[in-house]
Amino acid sequence: MQFFCLELFPFFVLLSVSLSFLVCIGESVIKLPGNDTIPAVFVFGDSIVDTGNNNYIKTIVKVNYPPYGQDFMGGKPTGRFSNGKVPSDLIAEELGIKSLLPAYLDPSLQAQDLITGVNFASGGAGYDPLTSDLVSVLSLSDQLEMFKEYIMKLKGIVGDERTSQILRKSLVIVVTGSNDVTNTYFGSPLRKCLYDIPSYADLMVSSGSSFVQGLYELGSRRIGVFGLPPLGCVPSQRTLKGGLTRKCVDSYNQMSELFNKKLSAELNLINSRLPEARMIYLDIYYLPLDVIHNPKKYGFEIANIGCCGTGTIEVAFLCKYTCSNVSEYVFWDSFHLTEKAYRLLVHQILKQYMKDFICEKPFC
Numbered sequence: 001m002q003f004f005c006l007e008l009f010p011f012f013v014l015l016s017v018s019l020s021f022l023v024c025i026g027e028s029v030i031k032l033p034g035n036d037t038i039p040a041v042f043v044f045g046d047s048i049v050d051t052g053n054n055n056y057i058k059t060i061v062k063v064n065y066p067p068y069g070q071d072f073m074g075g076k077p078t079g080r081f082s083n084g085k086v087p088s089d090l091i092a093e094e095l096g097i098k099s100l101l102p103a104y105l106d107p108s109l110q111a112q113d114l115i116t117g118v119n120f121a122s123g124g125a126g127y128d129p130l131t132s133d134l135v136s137v138l139s140l141s142d143q144l145e146m147f148k149e150y151i152m153k154l155k156g157i158v159g160d161e162r163t164s165q166i167l168r169k170s171l172v173i174v175v176t177g178s179n180d181v182t183n184t185y186f187g188s189p190l191r192k193c194l195y196d197i198p199s200y201a202d203l204m205v206s207s208g209s210s211f212v213q214g215l216y217e218l219g220s221r222r223i224g225v226f227g228l229p230p231l232g233c234v235p236s237q238r239t240l241k242g243g244l245t246r247k248c249v250d251s252y253n254q255m256s257e258l259f260n261k262k263l264s265a266e267l268n269l270i271n272s273r274l275p276e277a278r279m280i281y282l283d284i285y286y287l288p289l290d291v292i293h294n295p296k297k298y299g300f301e302i303a304n305i306g307c308c309g310t311g312t313i314e315v316a317f318l319c320k321y322t323c324s325n326v327s328e329y330v331f332w333d334s335f336h337l338t339e340k341a342y343r344l345l346v347h348q349i350l351k352q353y354m355k356d357f358i359c360e361k362p363f364c
């Protein structure tokens, strides 16, 4: 049985995915009823949302060099895994809180930055602790420890009472899982030997469940958890497993869908158990799939390769040159979306789910 597990694994696909698009940039969709506010945003997860934490840790999973950031504040590489802003920034921007969500590890952070929210995400991380370990990045438990430290600092700045109010009202977003599926599960023999697809999806969901309950214990209430995108349609996976025509890989998409179903059910269960929880499953499967199959409908031209390099396999340091017009592309590299695509996705998510975060039990 052992040799069955010795399938070769392409280890260069380190990072993370997600998908999306653009509708009306700059138009805030968020109007809260009564005096309700969202005072801050906190983000946990992987390279879809990392805004530079990996610049400050010892790992090879870094993108603080060109062409990353070519469209960010005049071409500044900051460790964001895209040409411009990433979803963590775009969520804070669209909520009218601030235009960028700073990395918690950035040594130049000021007190004011802490009050309106920070980002704990680390490119390469996963629900499975092994995923983060393999590439020496911040695991979800590391990120939760950093959040505890953050809360102590916030108490020092605004006091205990205001801190618990900020935690209760703010929006927490969790975005991870892609690396577990593409790198740890399908990309290596390490887990496939021990887990079939449903049991590995259970392992991921169980880790996510403990994580969001940990956030609740620390005082967070409004918690949105992204599902998985159609991972089989990411350019790198099409190249590796999609055959000569680079088709979307069905088995990967099926795993995304299975995980999403289990995650969504688990979050509903937590909501029914924890009195004040507003834990919301945020779907990023169906819209991205439609954009990939019908890019023109959303203002894109190309959705089966990324903008950097040949677009078929390059990520991070393998990205040496870029396409001539990034606005035509859904994918920036073979794993991550362009800012334009992220904008479309974030806009849609906030429009669709915001009401679920702010409604008060028992009315929702």
Ligand SMILES: *[C@@H]1O[C@H](CO)[C@@H](O)[C@H](O)[C@H]1NC(C)=O
Pocket: 034, 035
């Ligand atoms: C809004 O806040 C004001 C002042 O604290 C209060 O008088 C009012 O009742 C609040 N309105 C709602 C809808 O909660």
Ligand SMILES: *[C@@H]1O[C@H](CO)[C@@H](O)[C@H](O)[C@H]1NC(C)=O
Pocket: 299, 300, 301, 325, 326, 327, 328
């Ligand atoms: C770049 O692509 C976008 C989207 O397809 C298009 O609107 C724009 O005109 C293109 N720009 C150039 C210089 O070709």
